[in-house]
Amino acid sequence: MSEKRFTPGRVTWRELMTLDSQRAKAFYGELFGWTFVPFDLGPDGGNYEGIKLGEKLIGGIWEIRKGESPTSIFMSYVSVKDVDAAAKRAQENGGQVAHGPKDIPNMGRFAVLMDSDNAVIIAYQDLNGDPEPAMPKAGEFCWETLSTNDVERAKAFYSKVFGWQARSFQGGMSVFGVDDTPEGAVADIEKAQNMPPQWFTYVVVDRIETARDKAAKLGAQVLVPLVEVPNIGRIAMIVDPTGAPLGLFDHGGKA
Structure with missing residues (x-):
């Protein structure tokens, strides 16, 4: 088994939170050639799917439940050594923790952070390590x-x-x-x-x-x-x- 690799500070995952996953999947499938595979994130995971380009998993798509968000949005995940510590640092420096810290079964731990001006970004630690950095190709x-x-x-x-x-x-x-x-x-x-x-x-x-x-x-x-x-x-x-x-x-x- 290869050793897990972590790259704190890198953006390692993107996620589309959308009000209409079927419409979003049709759009991005046509535009970028993305395909979608079901993810089991447990009872709280909702309708979550992975985004693939060819055989490469590049992100996720999650259909927002009513009342969870007023609009569709892409979210960026930043790798951190300690999610709870990152959440605490956000609060200590004028930000907020909008959700979490919370575990994703068999995947990792995350916290949704809001910066000093309420821009949203996610602190994340993947149980399986971070993906190997590579030059992005078309569609990534x-x-x-x-x-x-x-x-x-x-x-x-x-x-x-x-x-x-x-x-x-x-x-x-x-x-x-x-x-x-x-x-x-x-x-x-x-x-x-x-x-x-x-x-x-x-x-x-x-x-x-x-x-x-x-x-x-x-x-x-x-x-x-x-x-x-x-x-x-x-x-x-x-x-x-x-x-x-x-x-x-x-x-x-x-x-």
Whole structure:
């Protein structure tokens, strides 16, 4: 048996909490070629399924029960050494624990955290260890971005909770990461957008225009048609037919 490997501070799992799992599965199956497999998370697990790309398990999808959430949303899981300690650090540094800490039978332990501005992220320890880091391929999750009204406060919070260091990046953004491995970015919200602070996750696509237009034909709303990030790639933002925001990323428009 291989030794379990843990990578504290890395984003290791993404989960779609959706108001309509059947509609979401039809949309993402067509857009990215995702398939879905049942997960048994015990009596409290609800209607949970794993997301697969080919034979690779890349995330989960959970149909929200009535009253649990007003909207569909992607959630990002960050690996931690001790979930309870991370939850305590969040509370000590101006955040809240929205749910947990709690065990997932035969899988791990998690806590849903809210940062100083109520953006939601999950602290997680997997009983089976973390997946081996690899360059994401088309159809796989690749990146997170935090939109916030207070960048400096966000930097301080996530430094304390996850041990992330922040460094300056182009365009007025900062990049979060552990050592030299970036895990996400943080950027100011323009108050005119009337957007609450929140985390966004991104999926790699072969070409932004093709994926964006296909998403629109399948019922998505296009929030941001195209943004060029010099020397990095290109992004677009959509909202899926169930209301969940998602970013698309390509490496510069090459097919």
